[in-house]
Amino acid sequence: MVQYAEKPASGAKSQFQPGHKIPIQHLDKPGLQLDMEDPKPVSSYIPTEDGGYQLYKAAGKLQGKRAIVTGGDSGIGRAIAVLYAMEGASSMIVYLPSEEKDAQDTKKEVEAAGQKCHCLAMDLRNKDNCRKVVDTAVQCMGGIDILVNNAAFQHMLSDIGELDE
Numbered sequence: 001m002v003q004y005a006e007k008p009a010s011g012a013k014s015q016f017q018p019g020h021k022i023p024i025q026h027l028d029k030p031g032l033q034l035d036m037e038d039p040k041p042v043s044s045y046i047p048t049e050d051g052g053y054q055l056y057k058a059a060g061k062l063q064g065k066r067a068i069v070t071g072g073d074s075g076i077g078r079a080i081a082v083l084y085a086m087e088g089a090s091s092m093i094v095y096l097p098s099e100e101k102d103a104q105d106t107k108k109e110v111e112a113a114g115q116k117c118h119c120l121a122m123d124l125r126n127k128d129n130c131r132k133v134v135d136t137a138v139q140c141m142g143g144i145d146i147l148v149n150n151a152a153f154q155h156m157l158s159d160i161g162e163l164d165e
């Protein structure tokens with residue numbers, strides 16, 4: 001039997017009800033999903049209109065595909081890797097070395113969905129490392145069909161010209 005991430009706790013006010021407030025947490029950068037307080041994020045359940053949750057119903061839309069998911073260790077990146085696996089895709093998740101524990105948790109969830117998950121700790125702020133990610137993905141998976149460029153954190157600038165490579 002396939003084991004998925006724990007179903008979200010019931011009893012909380014539905015996100016669809018008036019007055020629902022999103023819980024706010026402040027984590028140091030980079031944030032680690034394992035450090036998050038309740039309610040913990042889930043990757044394989046989706047909200048329903050009645051305020052509950054249901055397991056995502058996959059349809060095999062990505063059968064045999066190979067994806068690179070940057071920032072794939074946690075949050076949106078983890079959800080993408082897990083849902084892609086449920087749809088039939090294998091992934092290479094890329095993350096910072098300090099996020100190894102979160103990455104291993106993501107790998108377990110992807111593999112529970114029946115797909116391969118390759119983990120690569122790499123700082124993508126260096127363009128040479130970006131090339132290494134692509135080369136490693138091709139070597140490990142035999143090719144790349146999907147790129148999810150999710151690794152990021154918000155850094156306010158007054159002008160886009162201030163961004164470096």
